[in-house]
Amino acid sequence: MSDGSGTGPAGGAFDDVIAANDDYAARHSLAGLKPVAARGLALVTCMDSRIEPLDMLGLKPGDAKILRNAGARVTDDTLRTLVLAVYLLGVERVLVLPHTRCKMASVPSDEAVHDTILEEYGVDTRSLEFHTDNDQLGALRHDLERIRHHPLLPDGLPVAGAVYDVDTGRISPVDL
Template identity: 50%
Template sequence: MGDEFDDLLAANAAYAADFKGGDFDGIAHAGVAIVTCMDSRIDPLRMLGLHHGDAKIFRNPGGRVTPQAVEALVLGVHLLNVNRILVIPHTRCAMTASTQEELRERVGRSAGQDAAWQEFDVVEDQMAALEEDVAKIRSHPLIPHSVKVGGFLYDVDTGRLERML
């Protein structure tokens, strides 16, 4: 096969050479689940002082609580030791800076084809979206009230996390 992944496979070989996580049981040892954006400026474990095995992390554009995120949270709460959930969007998020039409046009131009059919989960009001997402989790019938749910905002320029809800 080609060379396009060789650098990553070499890095993985170095990582695996002294890998000590093979006996990990897969639960969230700190009892934490995080829903956040896919933005590469976010390092979910390190920003909270957590380590390998401490948390379940679900990432998507905009850090929204989608049906797939809810599925992950329900599984985390009932099967993987999760008792605290953090929803963490961030400053300067691309999903807050563009309209649906703008994203479709930009993607279409990059793809060289019409992208008008593609849905993007654009965030028009980040605080309203965070309130909606936190409420969605808190009111879900399969997530008990004993599970603590918080809404936060991560500042990509300072690394600071601020509790909003």
């Protein structure tokens, strides 16, 4: 295992971020922050680096639980995490927030993604489910229903959806 010093399996690939952590640690101010969502919010959004979940919703560290994955999809793992967040981490409401120009909403199918990865990289990914859906609003509504009807989540849990525009920074409510 590499210690980040440029030796070992990673070969220095993380030296920049390990070094940057020194600056972060010097100004770190979150010590003592409670592990609950202070504003009772869980946000399910995409892993896309154009999304800054706290800033775009006027939140600060500690206000919300942020769940990120490719396409902002409500997967079984997302549901597992929401159950924990609701019962153990102070979550009282859930916002599902995919975004415009999302790669997972622009491909025709999981099959197309598998084919592309196999053709371009020689890796067979067919054991994975990517949850692609080019009907982004339909997928969002489906995901909202998965949360609303999950047997382990409380009846009446406020659940809403919106789409984040990566070009303007605005969110458009879809199902409030």
